[in-house]
Amino acid sequence: MAISEKDVKHVAWLARLALDDAEVEKFAKQLDVILEHAGKIAELDTEDVQPTAHAIPLKNVLREDKVGRCLAPEVALANAPHQEDQAFVVPRIV
Amino acid sequence: MELFKLTIHELHEKLVSKEISAKELAQSVFSRIDDVEERVKSYITVTRDEALAKAAEIDKKIAGGESIGPLAGIPTAIKDVMNTEGIRTTCGSKILGNYVPVYTSTAVKNLLEEGIVMTGKTNMDEFAMGSSTENSGFFVTRNPWDLERVPGGSSGGSASVVAADEAIFSLGSDTGGSIRQPAALCGIVGMKPTYGLVSRFGLIAFASSLDQIGPFTKDVTDCAIVLNYLIGHDSNDSTSVKIDKPDYTKALVNDLNGIKIGVPKELMAEGIDSKIKAVIENSLKILEANGAVVAETSLPNIEHSLSAYYIIAPAEASSNLARFDGVRYGYRVPDAEDLIDMYMRTRAEGFGDEVKRRIMLGTYALSAGYYDAYYGQAQKVRTLIMDDFNRAFVDYDVLVSPTTPTTAFKIGEKVGDPLSMYLSDICTIPVNLAGLPGISVPCGTVDGLPVGLQVIGKTLGEEMMLRVAYSFEQSFGWSEKPKL
Numbered sequence: 147m148a149i150s151e152k153d154v155k156h157v158a159w160l161a162r163l164a165l166d167d168a169e170v171e172k173f174a175k176q177l178d179v180i181l182e183h184a185g186k187i188a189e190l191d192t193e194d195v196q197p198t199a200h201a202i203p204l205k206n207v208l209r210e211d212k213v214g215r216c217l218a219p220e221v222a223l224a225n226a227p228h229q230e231d232q233a234f235v236v237p238r239i240v
Numbered sequence: 241m242e243l244f245k246l247t248i249h250e251l252h253e254k255l256v257s258k259e260i261s262a263k264e265l266a267q268s269v270f271s272r273i274d275d276v277e278e279r280v281k282s283y284i285t286v287t288r289d290e291a292l293a294k295a296a297e298i299d300k301k302i303a304g305g306e307s308i309g310p311l312a313g314i315p316t317a318i319k320d321v322m323n324t325e326g327i328r329t330t331c332g333s334k335i336l337g338n339y340v341p342v343y344t345s346t347a348v349k350n351l352l353e354e355g356i357v358m359t360g361k362t363n364m365d366e367f368a369m370g371s372s373t374e375n376s377g378f379f380v381t382r383n384p385w386d387l388e389r390v391p392g393g394s395s396g397g398s399a400s401v402v403a404a405d406e407a408i409f410s411l412g413s414d415t416g417g418s419i420r421q422p423a424a425l426c427g428i429v430g431m432k433p434t435y436g437l438v439s440r441f442g443l444i445a446f447a448s449s450l451d452q453i454g455p456f457t458k459d460v461t462d463c464a465i466v467l468n469y470l471i472g473h474d475s476n477d478s479t480s481v482k483i484d485k486p487d488y489t490k491a492l493v494n495d496l497n498g499i500k501i502g503v504p505k506e507l508m509a510e511g512i513d514s515k516i517k518a519v520i521e522n523s524l525k526i527l528e529a530n531g532a533v534v535a536e537t538s539l540p541n542i543e544h545s546l547s548a549y550y551i552i553a554p555a556e557a558s559s560n561l562a563r564f565d566g567v568r569y570g571y572r573v574p575d576a577e578d579l580i581d582m583y584m585r586t587r588a589e590g591f592g593d594e595v596k597r598r599i600m601l602g603t604y605a606l607s608a609g610y611y612d613a614y615y616g617q618a619q620k621v622r623t624l625i626m627d628d629f630n631r632a633f634v635d636y637d638v639l640v641s642p643t644t645p646t647t648a649f650k651i652g653e654k655v656g657d658p659l660s661m662y663l664s665d666i667c668t669i670p671v672n673l674a675g676l677p678g679i680s681v682p683c684g685t686v687d688g689l690p691v692g693l694q695v696i697g698k699t700l701g702e703e704m705m706l707r708v709a710y711s712f713e714q715s716f717g718w719s720e721k722p723k724l
Contacts, residue, residue: 149604157603161558162565162580163596164588177601179659181614184547187621188613197619198626200449200479201435201675202699207478221342225569234567237576 148181149174243268244315244405245721248462251408252310255302262295262302262313266357269315273359273406276724281381282401284320285328286360291315294357301355310465312355317407319398320361321368322348322453323442331444332364332394334377335570335590345442346474347411347453354469359407362397366592367561368418368446370394371664374655375594382651383426384722385689389648392422392664395456399426402456404724409466410456415446416549417643417668419454420680424643424692427682427720429457429709433467434700435675436481439474447556448479450549450672460681460710464488467702483700491703492710497531499708502636504539507667512645519684519691520642523712527640530711537636539628544621545670550662551605551618552673557595558602564590597658626674633698638708641667643680643692667694677702681709682718690720 151174158165158173165173219232228235243251243265254260270288277283298313320330323341330336344352352358365375373381373396381396383389384404391400395412399422402410412419414432423430431454438453445451455466467488474480503524508517524534566572566586573589576582591599605614632639645666654661671678676699680692693712697705 153604154600157600157607160607161562161599161603162583162587163591163599164584165596173597173600176597176658177604180550180597180601180662181604183659184550184614184618187544187547187551187617190544190617190621190624192617192620192624195620195623197616198622199619201626201673202479202481204479209475217342224342225339227566227570227572236567237579237582239579 147178148185149177244272244408246408247458248310248314248408248465251314255308255313258302262298262357263292265313266291266295266315269359269407276404277406279382279387279724280384280400280404280406281379282362282397282404282406283317283360284330284332284363284378284397287327287358290327291357291359298355298357309354309469311351311469314356314408315359316351316356317359317362317398317401317410318348319364319395319410319412321364321413321444322411323444324348324358324361327361329361329444330377332366332376332378333590333592333595335564335587337377337571339569343442346439346476347443347470350469350472362395362401362410364397365394366595367444367557368394368413368415369557369594369598371417371421371661372649372654373397374651375592377592380651383648384724385427386648388650389689390425390651392425392648394418396422398456399423399428399430402426402428402458403722409458409462411453412456413443413451413453414672415450415553416672417665419456420643420668420678420692420694421665423456423680425648425690427690427722429460429463429679429681431455431463431467431679432671432677433471433702434677436479437471437700437702439472439477439480441474441476445560447553448560449556450553460706460713461489461492463679464492464706486703488702488706491706493707494711494714495531496527496708496711499532499638500636501527501532501534501708502537502632502639503534504542504632504639504641505536506539506542507641511663511666512642513647513686515686516642516646516691519686520693523683523693523716524640526715527708527712530715532708537632537639539625539632539670541621541624541628542670545625545673546662546666548618548621548625549669549673550601551614552622554598554602555605555615556602558599558606561595561599594658622673625670629674629676637704638701639696641694641696643667643694647686647689647691671696675699677705679705679709681713683712683716685720
């Protein structure tokens with residue numbers, strides 16, 4: 147087994163996804179098949195191989211440190227499920 | 241006349257000569273939508289009023305004697321993954337079911353400035369994750385060639401919309417084959433440019449190191465025309481490349497004399513349907529008859545592409561999709577007890593199963609203890625795959641292969657078995673990992689369903705790739721259309 151139901155519960159928590167028991171069981175089975183397949187690359191000898199994060203070589207891409215155009219507060223907030231006084235409102239944290 | 245059947249270049253001539261108006265053209269396309277959309281279901285949103293207003297603007301320009309570009313007045317559909325200001329953009333997901341962007345993606349903006357008439361936003365697999373468009377949070381799109389079959393995915397709606405003549409062309413996005421695979425299954429041309437050629441600004445991110453926007457068209461000429469206006473450096477996308485813009489229509493030369501074409505044996509091996517192989521072998525003969533030198537080559541590491549892809553893409557997705565948390569936009573559960581409860585249930589209710597699978601896969605591959613074995617190793621395998629391509633391109637100008645291992649499969653056939661669904665992208669995924677351009681052109685049918693020939697170019701080798709695709713198309717003379 148590449149991944150257990152306990153692992154699935156743990157990654158679901160890390161990814162902030164609520165799952166019920168039936169989903170944990172279903173996803174554990176499916177993810178196990180996928181990881182079994184994907185895990186085959188572990189057998190390859192890659193000791194002297196450099197990792198690739200991007201297909202094109204990129205250096206630091208920087209812009210001039212200057213204020214550009216930005217969204218007006220009411221525009222930035224236009225899609226918020228709950229907003230008040232130019233702020234996003236979320237359930238109480240503390 | 242059934243204007244909706246024509247290509248961009250045919251329609252442009254008619255618009256310029258005032259044989260037709262942009263309004264007539266838009267009305268023709270909308271009457272086609274009225275006729276077939278109920279059966280095909282390509283569109284999530286149809287923007288008829290906006291389109292007719294834009295067409296009237298273009299007509300005014302033409303009447304006033306202003307010169308118009310090749311895309312002016314052309315009815316165009318956009319995959320619902322690209323932000324369009326003031327027009328709902330769902331990404332095929334319930335979590336963005338009510339999202340109305342406050343800005344327009346650069347790719348779409350470039351085309352709007354050229355005068356396209358946007359007909360609407362097309363259906364897709366949720367967050368572009370899938371190969372059949374069955375993962376849409378809204379409904380299933382059907383293949384115009386056989387309504388019981390899938391159009392492919394994730395840009396299924398953008399493929400079916402062109403195949404069914406519900407738009408003259410469309411835009412899609414391709415992370416592992418999401419333009420080329422549905423283009424092949426729907427019998428049209430679909431192209432993924434070199435990574436970085438088209439700005440990703442305003443494209444809702446799936447896997448940022450792989451995503452690229454490209455066109456679906458009825459022929460290769462239209463593909464070159466759209467590409468001319470789609471590309472360009474954008475300071476809003478740090479991965480956007482700076483090049484002098486070529487005129488891609490100049491690459492459309494019907495002659496392959498001396499062009500060297502490699503056929504990777506791994507993409508003609510086990511797993512590719514034997515009837516598809518036969519169609520591809522016939523295509524190779526057509527390329528040879530046009531003067532090309534065709535030979536077998538090898539990309540020994542691409543058998544590991546699928547494994548590397550299903551670690552890298554979900555890893556990037558798990559990070560990109562963290563932004564959907566019910567705070568700034570999209571769905572939020574109405575009755576959250578606290579912040580964590582809001583995150584957990586908003587995402588559980590807003591995302592579908594495939595998106596959850598990939599978020600969890602990616603989170604797992606990046607988590608402590610597994611990072612080196614999965615993500616780190618996958619990035620090294622990506623290097624090996626790129627090296628394979630680089631070696632092959634020393635000897636060959638382009639590589640060709642089937643676009644897909646099978647023709648369009650039945651709706652429901654692969655839904656319960658994610659890995660079998662993933663395998664439908666084995667020919668296209670390596671191209672994304674290496675950041676190369678790839679195009680699928682129709683090359684025949686198997687049992688009445690279309691087959692695609694994939695032409696893979698070198699980095700920024702779009703011109704040679706288009707030349708090979710164009711020459712093939714001219715000699716092959718594809719004219720079949722689905723009967724709807």
